[in-house]
Every structure is written in C-alpha cells, then in structure tokens.
Amino acid sequence: DAGVTQSPTHLIKTRGQQVTLRCSPKSGHDTVSWYQQALGQGPQFIFQYYEEEERQRGNFPDRFSGHQFPNYSSELNVNALLLGDSALYLCASSLVAGGLPGELFFGEGSRLTVL
Amino acid sequence: AQRVTQPEKLLSVFKGAPVELKCNYSYSGSPELFWYVQYSRQRLQLLLRHISRESIKGFTADLNKGETSFHLKKPFAQEEDSAMYYCALLNAGGTSYGKLTFGQGTILTVHP
Numbered sequence: 291d292a293g294v295t296q297s298p299t300h301l302i303k304t305r306g307q308q309v310t311l312r313c314s315p316k317s318g319h320d321t322v323s324w325y326q327q328a329l330g331q332g333p334q335f336i337f338q339y340y341e342e343e344e345r346q347r348g349n350f351p352d353r354f355s356g357h358q359f360p361n362y363s364s365e366l367n368v369n370a371l372l373l374g375d376s377a378l379y380l381c382a383s384s385l386v387a388g389g390l391p392g393e394l395f396f397g398e399g400s401r402l403t404v405l
Numbered sequence: 406a407q408r409v410t411q412p413e414k415l416l417s418v419f420k421g422a423p424v425e426l427k428c429n430y431s432y433s434g435s436p437e438l439f440w441y442v443q444y445s446r447q448r449l450q451l452l453l454r455h456i457s458r459e460s461i462k463g464f465t466a467d468l469n470k471g472e473t474s475f476h477l478k479k480p481f482a483q484e485e486d487s488a489m490y491y492c493a494l495l496n497a498g499g500t501s502y503g504k505l506t507f508g509q510g511t512i513l514t515v516h517p
Contacts, residue, residue, distance in 0.1 A: 293448075323504065332409075332491050332507030333449070346504050380449070392439050392495040392505060396449040 292317075294397035296381050302403045303371050311366040311400045315383030321345075322364040323394065324356060325380040333380055339364055340386060368402075376404045407432040409494050411508035418482050419516050426477040426511045428466075428492030437495040438475040439505070440466055444488045452477075452490070462486070482515045489513075 295314045303309050315322050321340045325333035335348035339358035358364045362383075368375055378401050382394035408431040418424045430436055440452040453461045455468045455475060466477045475492060492508040 325507075330509070332411075332493075332509045333505075335504040335506065338504060348504060390454070391503065392437055392454060392493070393451050394505065398448050 294381055294383050294395050296379075296397035296400050298400055299398065300401045300403075302405060304405050305371055305373060307371050307404075308367065308369045309371060309402060311368075311379050311381075311402075313364045313366070313381030313383075313397060315362050315364070315381075316395045319383035319385050319389075319395065320362055321384045321386055321389075322358055322362065323382045323384070324364070324366045325382065326350075327378040327380055327399070329377070336366070371404045373404050376402060378402075407494050407496055407506050409492050409506050409508035411490075411492055411511050413511050414509070415512050415514070417514045417516065420484055421481050424479050424482040424486070424513065424515075426490050426492075426513065428475045428477065428508060430473050430475060430492075430494050432473075432494055432496075434496075436468070436470075436475075438466070438468055439493045439495065440464070440475075440477050441491045441493055441507070442488050443491070449491070482513075484515045484517055487513055487515045 297312045323338040324336040327333045336350050337347040338345050342358045353369045355367045378399040380399045381397045384394050410429045438455045442452040443449045464479045489510050491510045493505040496503050
C-alpha cells in the first residue's frame, strides 16, 4: 500500500494563474481532506470531501475549489493565484465508517510557489 | 471559534531528560485532541489520541479541561524523539468526519 499519494510534488506558477493538485487516498479510505501549510505554520484546513461532496470548509475564499471522484481520489483547484498562496498543500485521507475520528493519513504534499 | 496554541516554537533537551510539549486549546464543545508528529523526511502522522488514554513510544498526554490543556510528556527523552510535534483539535460538528485545527507546532531536539 503506497499510502496517500500527491502530485505534483513541486510546482511554480505566476500570479493570476490557476493550479490543480491531485491526491489519491490510502487504499480503502473514502474521505479526503486538504490542508494548506504556510512556512513555519501548522496545517490549516481548507475543505473535506466525502461521497463526492464537500462536507466541511475552512476559512478559504471561493478561489479554492475541489472535487472528489468515484474512486475517492480528489483534486484541489486554486484560481487567480496570489503570492500568499505559496505553501505546502497537504492531502489527508480517512475512513468514515470504521475509522477513528481524527485519524488522518497524510501525503507528502505539493509545494506551490507563486511568483 | 476553536484554537490550538503551542507556546514553544523550539524545545531542546538532553537524552534521558524529561520532556513536556505544551498545548492549550479553546473550544466550546467537548474536545477531542490529538498529537501528530513529523520526523525528518517523513510525512505527518498520528502519535496519540486523548480518548485512547494510550502511551505511544513512551509519550502520554492528559486532557485537563479545567486548564484547557493537553500537554505531551515523556519521562526520558531519546534522540529519535527529535521531530516536529503538532497538537490538534477535532471539530466533528456531530458528523463521523471532521476538520482538525492544528497548532503551530513545536520542534523538539534531543541532544546526545
């Protein structure tokens, strides 16, 4: 089991562009959460997907959107990139039925740099 | 709004010394708290959950609702404990899933 996988690992964009980040959850997991981690900060919750629907959302603008596919994989899209969007984006998967609440399995992250 | 505060950005101890990583929280409901750890060149992973009342790798954490704290303790630190530690609070909103609010993290360095 490869665990949670994310792609790409690094990418550089310019202000105003759009970016799509991808995540495959741990085998058997049905829920995907996305977090933004700025340098020197703890991860900050963006949103969570379960059964292909956004279930919870943090304090992020509508420029941040996502999607979950039938195979439970997920995408995070960010439009109109700002310099402040530069961060490590973490995907975490979990299991609703039978899983332990709060037990997240994290990927290694996608490092986004906005110039 | 919930908040998690880890007052120490850096903590250094010598091998064999006791260690305590502080965590305070603000939450109006019944809290579920966790400690996550990230070792060098590894991904973030769950260390322990308060509800399990378990000891993992010699670490324990007690929830003190009166002081709204969830400090992580180990009586004898080891060099392999050097890592970044995050305290986290679960907001499930009555669902079977939920978001974690993380503190800013504490870098623990255990010197030989």
